[in-house]
Amino acid sequence: MCFAESSRSAVLKRACFLLTVILLPTSLLAQAADIRVAVAANFARPMKVLAEQFSEDSAYTLTVSLGSSGKLYAQIVHGAPFDLFFSADQEKPLALEQRGLAQSGTRFTYALGALLLWSGSKPAGTSVKELLLTGEFQRLALANPRFAPYGTAADDVLQNLGLLEQTRSKRVLGENIAQTFQFVASGNADLGFVALSQLTPLESVAAQSIWRVPATLHRTIRQDAVLLAHAADSDAAREFLTFVRSERAARIMEAHGYRAPSHSGIQQQ
Amino acid sequence: MTLSDTDLAAIVLSLKLAGTVTVILLVLCTPLAWWLATTRSSWRGTVNAVVALPLVLPPTVLGFYLLVAMGPQGFIGEITTWLGLGTLPFTFTGLVIASLLYSMPFVVQPLQNAFLALGKRPLEVAATLRAGPLDRFITVVLPLSRGGYVTAAVLGFAHTIGEFGVVLMIGGSIPGETRVVSVEIYDHVEALQYANAHSLAAIMLVFSFLILLGLYSVQSRSTASLWPSR
Incomplete structure (x- = not known):
């Protein structure tokens, strides 16, 4: 008798526990x-x-x-x-x-976003801006200008610097700015236009390996x-x-x- | 339904990639599948598992590791740079290598099954007729495994056409080089050009269905024709 009762309460306890487990996530979801x-x-x-x-x-x-x-x-x-x-x-x-x-x-x-030219593998002695201007690089990563705002801005920069044609064959397009960053970070692209926010704080980055692109070179990233x-x-x-x-x-x-x-x-x- | 020049270039590129990959895979996977079907080595389980990995791994895992491994600091990248080939991401060759890994189980497994279904008997008979190992393989195994080869080729081809995640991660969307159909569709969607995306997506859907329909009707015909003779 006593045994039966205690086992019944054990079942009840377990049922309560199960209910809590089932209901808890939904209440958390509702809150979140x-x-x-x-x-x-x-x-x-x-x-x-x-x-x-x-x-x-x-x-x-x-x-x-x-x-x-x-x-x-x-x-x-x-x-x-x-x-x-x-x-x-x-x-x-x-x-x-x-x-x-x-x-x-x-x-x-x-x-308002800001654009940064960045290289993870820049040879010593030159700045990334010089590399871009002289064309001494293999791959230039930018976000796809067709739909990514940072890509459109990067395209503006190339156009304003008169580099659109000569960089065409070296361009690789990220589907967004995060992938563009990844192309440069993995060393697969030696240069890339990324968002300033992605490398902030800049203290840990070598000054020669970045160029803060002046906002006058591209349309504002609003x-x-x-x-x-x-x-x-x-x-x-x-x-x-x-x-x-x-x-x-x-x-x-x-x-x-x-x-x-x-x-x-x-x-x- | 209108297709632009870049759409057409993407279709041609996808077909070229899938064709190249299928041919290479059929050659590479024949000895591998044969070994897997016949060996008693304790490595068999391990090799089987490695070959089947792309079936369960998200393409992002494969794409991410390939991007790192084929990069200048990665071990594949160091080898290719040493060979004077440069690095492989953002190149057609890079896509071929990635697709070989990605589509391998779709070619190995049908071949392996075909070889297993063959059994030892035909080979033993051929051996009593003094056929050497290579002779036995070419004149007995290959013709009898025809069905397996058709399945392997079709699945390898179709799966490479349908590849997206890996290509997106190592491709860089370069027209005529790495921008395949699936990436072109994705780019259309991102650019909110849904009508263009629809045209290409519909072509992919019909094409994939027809390929599979063709495969399964050939398969069911050959099994049906086997029944009376048994």
Whole structure:
């Protein structure tokens, strides 16, 4: 009798335990899904810090999904449940707004990107800029100018330096700036146009192996964010957008090699 | 449905890559599959496992290691640089080598199965007729394994055409050199040119279906014709 009872309570305990195990992840998910943010791959590192700081200060938590802007855009068009979209360009947030998938009036430039010419295997004595100008390299990596904003900017630089034709056969294209970085980091391309944010902080990089490309040589890399229609009523998402525009967020972005538009003197459109 | 010049170049490149890889694989995999089918060596399990690895590994793993290994600091890269070939990523040769690894199980396994299905009997009979080992292989094994070779060639070819992840990681999307159809489709999608992506993707779909349809109807015909004789 006594044995039967204790075994019954053991069964009950086990059932409770099982229920907890099954239900726990769903409750965690529900909690984690306060704000779902789709973020262009180049902005991964600052977004991680922004998300942490924001979660510390507010009651909300953030889930970040990384990808190329093109892929994230396609997912949003096909119903992906994101609340916010941080693109690497301006066209895609605008296009979402025009399709009625983003809340009009919420689009803004959250960061300005900067371009860096970088070599992981540069011979001593010359700077990377000289290498680019003299053509003494095998492969030049850049993001695909057809769709990657940092690639379009790199293409501008080559055009403005009159190097478009002579570099054509040496160019290898990354599908995004992260892959472009990987081509140079693995030594497979001796030169590459990467995002300043990818090598920041620059202290650990040899001065000769980088060239901070002047912003006058390419169109400005404006990265826009927008509130998606799906989250039009989300206070959490709006609160995060306000945080991104704050002084504190600007400092985080600057520490990661971006300029915050409100601090750079460049007018927002 | 409109195809641009770069689309056509990508199709030609894909066919060239798959053709080259299939021919090389059929030659390389014949002795390998024969050894796997006949050996009693304790290494058999290990070699089988290594050959089958690309079936289970994500292409990103293979692509990443190839990028590192074929780079200037990698061991393959050091060998190719020493040979005066330069480094292999972003070249057609590099894609061929990557595809050889990637498509190998699709060629080895059908051949291995064909050789196993053959059994010892035909070879023993041929040996009593004084056929030497090479003679036995060419006049007995090869004709009797015809079905296995067709399957191996078709699967190797189709799988190389369908390759994406590895090519994306070591290719660098160079027109006419490494920008194959799957990468071209991906580039169209990234550039939001969905109509162009549709055209190429539809061609891939129909092409792949027809290849497999052809393979399976040939297979079922040959098995069907075997039944009455048994």
